[in-house]
Amino acid sequence: xxxxxxxxxxxxxxxxxxxxxxxxxxxxxxxxxxxxxxxxxxxxxxxxxxxxxxxxxxxxxxxxxxxxxxxxxxxxxxxxxxxxxxxxxxxxxxxxxxxxxxxxxxxxxxxxxxxxxxxxxxxxxxxxxxxxxxxxxxxxxxxxxxxxxxxxxxxxxxxxxxxxxxxxxxxxxxxxxxxxxxxxxxxxxxxxxxxxxxxxxxxxxxxxxxxxxxxxxxxxxxxxxxxxxxxxxxxxxxxxxxxxxxxxxxxxxxxxxxxxxxxxxxxxxxxxxxxxxxxxxxxxxxxxxxxxxxxxxxxxxxxxxxxxxxxxxxxxxxxxxxxxxxxxxxxxxxx
Amino acid sequence: xxxxxxxxxxxxxxxxxxxxxxxxxxxxxxxxxxxxxxxxxxxxxxxxxxxxxxxxxxxxxxxxxxxxxxxxxxxxxxxxxxxxxxxxxxxxxxxxxxxxxxxxxxxxxxxxxxxxxxxxxxxxxxxxxxxxxxxxxxxxxxxxxxxxxxxxxxxxxxxxxxxxxxxxxxxxxxxxxxxxxxxxxxxxxxxxxxxxxxxxxxxxxxxxxxxxxxxxxxxxxxxxxxxxxxxxxxxxxxxxxxxxxxxxxxxxxxxxxxxxxxxxxxxxxxxxxxx
Numbered sequence: 300x301x302x303x304x305x306x307x308x309x310x311x312x313x314x315x316x317x318x319x320x321x322x323x324x325x326x327x328x329x330x331x332x333x334x335x336x337x338x339x340x341x342x343x344x345x346x347x348x349x350x351x352x353x354x355x356x357x358x359x360x361x362x363x364x365x366x367x368x369x370x371x372x373x374x375x376x377x378x379x380x381x382x383x384x385x386x387x388x389x390x391x392x393x394x395x396x397x398x399x400x401x402x403x404x405x406x407x408x409x410x411x412x413x414x415x416x417x418x419x420x421x422x423x424x425x426x427x428x429x430x431x432x433x434x435x436x437x438x439x440x441x442x443x444x445x446x447x448x449x450x451x452x453x454x455x456x457x458x459x460x461x462x463x464x465x466x467x468x469x470x471x472x473x474x475x476x477x478x479x480x481x482x483x484x485x486x487x488x489x490x491x492x493x494x495x496x497x498x499x500x501x502x503x504x505x506x507x508x509x510x511x512x513x514x515x516x517x518x519x520x521x522x523x524x525x526x527x528x529x530x531x532x533x534x535x536x537x538x539x540x541x542x543x544x545x546x547x548x549x550x551x552x553x554x555x556x557x558x559x560x561x562x563x564x565x566x567x568x569x570x571x572x573x574x575x576x577x578x579x580x581x582x583x584x585x586x587x588x589x590x591x592x593x594x595x596x597x598x599x600x601x602x603x604x605x606x607x608x609x610x611x612x613x614x615x616x617x618x619x620x621x622x623x624x625x626x627x628x629x630x631x632x633x634x
Numbered sequence: 635x636x637x638x639x640x641x642x643x644x645x646x647x648x649x650x651x652x653x654x655x656x657x658x659x660x661x662x663x664x665x666x667x668x669x670x671x672x673x674x675x676x677x678x679x680x681x682x683x684x685x686x687x688x689x690x691x692x693x694x695x696x697x698x699x700x701x702x703x704x705x706x707x708x709x710x711x712x713x714x715x716x717x718x719x720x721x722x723x724x725x726x727x728x729x730x731x732x733x734x735x736x737x738x739x740x741x742x743x744x745x746x747x748x749x750x751x752x753x754x755x756x757x758x759x760x761x762x763x764x765x766x767x768x769x770x771x772x773x774x775x776x777x778x779x780x781x782x783x784x785x786x787x788x789x790x791x792x793x794x795x796x797x798x799x800x801x802x803x804x805x806x807x808x809x810x811x812x813x814x815x816x817x818x819x820x821x822x823x824x825x826x827x828x829x830x831x832x833x834x835x836x837x838x839x840x841x842x843x844x845x846x847x848x849x850x851x852x853x854x855x856x857x858x859x860x861x862x863x864x865x866x867x868x869x870x871x872x873x874x875x876x877x878x879x880x881x882x883x884x885x886x887x888x889x890x891x892x893x894x895x896x897x898x899x900x901x902x903x904x905x906x907x908x909x
Contacts, residue, residue, distance in 0.1 A: 377643070413635050562872075571871065584887075585881065
């Protein structure tokens with residue numbers, strides 16, 4: 300027996316949620332689907348494959364104020380901003396929810412990032428299982444699945460009668476308190492099949508290929524537009540800079556990209572990663588070697604947004620295939 | 635949970651011009667409890683904020699038990715250092731740290747220490763020298779080679795006498811080019827090492843300076859049969875977080891901020907990327 304919610308009851312539930320949480324859901328913005336706060340259930344766009352940007356910005360914003368510096372009666376004060384109240388991300392895809400699990404390992408490790416930690420704690424995730432796979436999808440090859448409930452508080456699966464409701468956590472239980480659920484004997488649909496991508500031995504393969512000229516050849520066409528870092532649910536490079544806003548000084552944290560030419564440049568001009576090849580190696584090295592060595596998982600959720608967005612068709616699936624094919628070469632200490 | 639990005643407020647107590655482009659800053663942490671508890675070891679670094687301009691990492695060059703302020707030696711070379719160089723005593727700055735690993739000075743006890751600093755590279759080596767001089771009987775022979783472009787670029791000139799006159803201590807100053815008042819050595823640091831022929835027996839060599847100086851000095855030391863594990867340096871990198879998170883300072887899978895900045899050349903030989 301499963302828990303089910305009818306389509307009309309779903310709308311009622313969303314309205315109840317809107318009274319209690321800031322509801323962030325997929326909305327249609329021009330031709331794109333984007334996770335945005337919504338005021339009405341009608342604003343939610345459910346007929347989306349995947350959003351253009353991941354919802355990571357709701358835990359890790361593109362720009363946020365770390366603290367503000369004010370001077371009162373000659374005394375300087377540093378104040379951290381109050382953070383958001385209760386948020387709820389509605390219809391998050393399992394791959395995007397998995398992205399949060401990967402970010403948690405970095406931002407919640409001591410010393411915990413207070414901004415990320417507070418948002419994480421205050422955010423409930425209502426997942427939406429995927430009924431279709433897009434050509435760019437490969438979540439099953441990197442530890443995920445279109446119906447994976449591991450990283451959400453509630454997982455909704457669309458069926459003819461409405462949505463199956465799988466309550467995963469206590470937070471999820473609290474979120475469905477005002478949902479009209481009925482017990483029904485409904486078989487969950489089989490998840491869509493995805494074309495598998497081999498990730499066997501990818502960590503070792505990346506290490507073996509570290510000093511190969513593959514990286515410079517691959518990067519030749521990279522325009523360092525940085526879109527891959529911005530659309531990725533698992534990318535987290537950031538910059539910290541001061542900004543003076545109407546007489547108030549703010550220290551900001553903003554998204555950055557390891558593909559940017561000046562990313563590693565020190566004062567005086569020396570740049571440790573001066574070439575596109577060195578920078579592309581950093582991207583894939585981080586995702587396929589450094590992060591898995593430290594945390595176990597690949598730093599990729601298989602959402603395919605980088606594949607869909609890259610203007611020169613650099614495709615991480617092809618990169619993994621190339622690395623595995625590069626064969627055994629001894630790893631010298633330095634290039 | 636404290637916001638790990640919040641710096642401690644500090645006041646500039648003293649500014650000493652060490653060379654035309656290097657200043658020594660003496661900062662007093664404003665909060666007395668923070669001041670008491672701020673503990674660090676030679677090799678570690680902290681971020682200094684010029685509020686409104688930014689934050690940058692600098693090696694700590696004082697020792698906490700002096701209880702005489704937190705000191706940094708900064709070369710004026712970029713946006714943040716330019717803003718800090720414009721500050722006068724009384725100005726407010728931020729201090730965030732300490733971060734990083736440190737020189738394992740206890741492990742060097744009983745050994746002969748060779749310290750080689752080039753230009754601003756002398757800065758993180760100063761607290762190492764001072765520790766050895768304060769605990770002189772704990773260490774073997776101390777040889778300090780301090781080099782710079784010209785006599786006016788030699789860092790910590792007012793400490794040279796106390797270093798040179800310490801027991802079992804030899805100070806070799808050298809410049810790339812002298813001036814009318816210079817009667818000392820005019821030679822590149824690697825040549826000085828070659829002339830000196832320090833023995834690797836029971837020795838540790840600690841180097842810090844511009845990459846080209848490191849490269850050629852390392853070569854001379856290896857010719858003299860110093861093992862990679864006996865040669866130690868401190869690396870630098872562009873940093874924003876200090877916590878191994880912003881992904882800017884990593885050399886392959888090692889973070890300069892968290893796995894370093896102090897590395898032996900043995901560790902460096904295993905690093906994946908050039909730096």
